[in-house]
Amino acid sequence: MAATADKTVIEGLAKQNGVTLGRILGRGNVEVAEEGSDGKMHATVRIPLDELVFDPGVLVLPHGGVLELEIVNDDNNSHCAVLPCNGDAKFIWLVNFSKGRATLELDGPGYYWYGSRTGNDEGGGLTGTIVVGGEVPDEAKLDRPPQPRP
C-alpha cells in the first residue's frame, strides 16, 4: 500500500530540485496550435526562467501537417532543442534570452518527444511533447465494420 501524495509532494515534483533533482517529465501546460490561412499550424513554446520546462509542455496539433514553431528561451542558461520532423530531426541552439524558429512536418495521429540534449537538460525536465490528433486517411483504413475502441 502507498499513501496519497500530499500537496507538498505534488508541488515538489513540479519544480527543479524539489522532491527530486529535476522536474518530473510530462508536466506543464497543454495548448493547441493555431491553424493559419496558409494551411500550416503555428505555435510558440517558451523555456521559462529557472523552471527547466517547455511551456506548453504538451502542444497539440489537430492533425498531421506542417508546424511553424517559435521557440523562446527566457531562461538564464543556454539550452537547445532536437525536434522531430519527417526527413530529419531539427536542431536549434538557444543561448540565454534567445528566440528561434523551426518548421516541422509530422504525421498523425501519434505523439512525439523533443528535448534539450545539452547538460542532461532532458533528465532535469526539459522535454516536451507534440501530440498530433486526427485519423489516418480513409484510403489507409481497413475495410471492415466499425470496431470498438477503448
Add this chain to the structure above:
Amino acid sequence: MATETEYVDAGEAVDFRNLSPGYIGSAPPVAKGVNYDRILEAREAEPHNWLTYYGAYDGQRYSLLDQINTSNVKDLRPAWVFQCGSVGMHSGASTYSFEASPLVVDGIMYVTGWDGWVWALDAKTGAELWRYHRASPYDVRLCCGNVNRGCAVAAGKVFMTTLNAHVIALDATTGQLIWDQPYGDVRAGESATVAPLIVKDMVIVGSSGGEFGVRGHADAFKLETGERVWRCYMIPKPDEPGGDSWPAEGEPWARGGANCWTTPTFDQELNLLYFNTGNPCPDFDGGVREGDNLFTNCVVAVDPDTGEKKAHYQYTPHDVWDYDSTMENILFEMDGRKCSGHFDKNGYFFVLDRTDCSLIRVVPFVDRITWGEIDSNGKVTPRVFPDKEGEPVHFWPGPAGAKEWTHAAYSPKTGLFYAPVQDVGATATRRRREFKESIPYWGAGVAVDTEDVSGYLSAVDPATGQEKWRFRNEHPMTASVLATAGDLVFTGDPAGIFRGFNASSGELLWQFTCGSGHHSSPCSYSVDGRQYIAVPVGYGAWTEGFYPGALAQAGGSALFAFALPE
C-alpha cells in the same frame, strides 16, 4: 524576462544530419538504372550487387561470389563498421533492433535501421553518403519492437515502410522524399516493418499488427507515383472464398489477423507472388474463431497484376499457438519441378509444388514438438493447446516458433537448405478478453522458457527431408542465413558471434564477436573485385518472445562489413 529587442536571434532550426562530421549529403546515381529486368537477373547478371531483400526473387539468399571460400575464410576481418546510436526519446527505446538486410548497387549500400532511419553508405568504406529519418510517433502500437527489415531500390528511388504504416519513396541520390503513401491505420493497431519488393512497375508491401486484431493485407503501389494498384486482404469477408472458414456469427473475420510482415518471393514465369501470412487473432483463444481461419498461417500465391489470390497452402489450420507462417517461401527446382521450401514456426519443413501450392513433403526439423503432429500427408492433429480458461499449458515450440521470421538460405550448389533453429518452449494460459482497437488481442498470458533452451543451424536436404549436418549452439539461432558459392554459410547468434561454416560439412571455419546479438539478414557483394560480407548487428525487439534469456544482451547499432586482407 527580456524585452523583445533584447532577444538574441537563434535563427532557423537546421537539419540535424548537417552536424555530423563527414556527412556528404549525396550518392552517385547508381540506382537510376535499376529496374524490373535487372532484378529478374540479379544473381546471375550482377553477382557483385545485392539488389533486393533476399538478393533475388527466389528468396534463396545465395550469392555467386566465391572469392571468400572455405580455404581462406579464416582470414576474414572487418573492413569497416558503421554505427548509428540513437538521440532523444524514441518509440521502443528498449526494444529497438537492427534487423535489416542491406542492399548494394554498384558500390553504394542502402540500409534501413529502426525508428525510420535509412542510410546510403559507401559500400567500400562505410562512409555515410546521406540519411533520411522518418519521425515515428512515440506511442505507435508495436507488438514486437521498433524495427525495420530493409528497403527496395529501383528507378533512382529508395522505398521503405515506416512504423506508422506509410510507404515512402526517396531520391536515391539525395535521400529527399519523392512520395508518401499511408497504407495502414495506426489507430486500429496497424504498423509496418516489411522490406518492400519491386515487381514490374510496382512496389509491394504488407501490413503489421497481428497481435491487435486487424485484418491483414498486402498492397501494391506504382513505384513512380505512389498511386495504389491493389490491396489484397488475407482474411476474406463472409461471402468471399474462404469466408466459411470463420464463424458465421459476429465479426471474428474482421479482427482475424493474417498480416504480411515479411517480404514475399516471386516467380516470373508463373507470375505469382508468394506471400506469407501471420497468426489469427486472438492468438491463443481459438474458441472465439472456430474453423480453419483462412488465410492465416498460409502461403498465398497472388497475381501481381491484380492482387487476386490464385492458390494457397495452410501450414497450421486454426492456429492457437501463435505460429505465424510469415517466414519465407524459398523457390527452387527439384527433379524438374517448381518447388518452394518453408520452415514453419510449428517445427515442420514443407516442400510444396509452387505451381498450385500442393504438398510434396513435410518433415519435422526441430527436436521437440509437443503442440501436435503433422503426418506425411499434411494432416494436422493438435494435441496440446490453451483451451481451458486460466489453465497453464506448456508446449514446444513456443510462440516464436522453431524458426522465427529470420530467413533460411538455399544453395543450388549443395542442394541444401540452411535453417536457423530455435528449440524453445513456452507456457500459455488462456485469458479471454473483449476486443478493442489498438489493444493487444492475444487471448492468453504467455511466458517463454528461460531454461532448457538451445538452437542449431541445420542443413536439410529437400529431396529427402533429412538433416545433413547440424551446428549446435547453446543459444537459439535468431538470425538469417547467407549461403555463397564459396561453399560457405554465414549466420549470427544472440551472443553476438558471427560465424562461417563449410556449406557441405558444417565445419565451423571462422567466427567474429560483434558485441551485440544478431537479428538481421547478412548479404554479400563486391566492389572493385573485393568481396564483402555485410551484417547489421544490434539486439532488442521481441527478445522476450523468442529468447528471454537474452533480454539483458547488450544493445547495439553497428553494421559490419567483412573482407579478406587486401
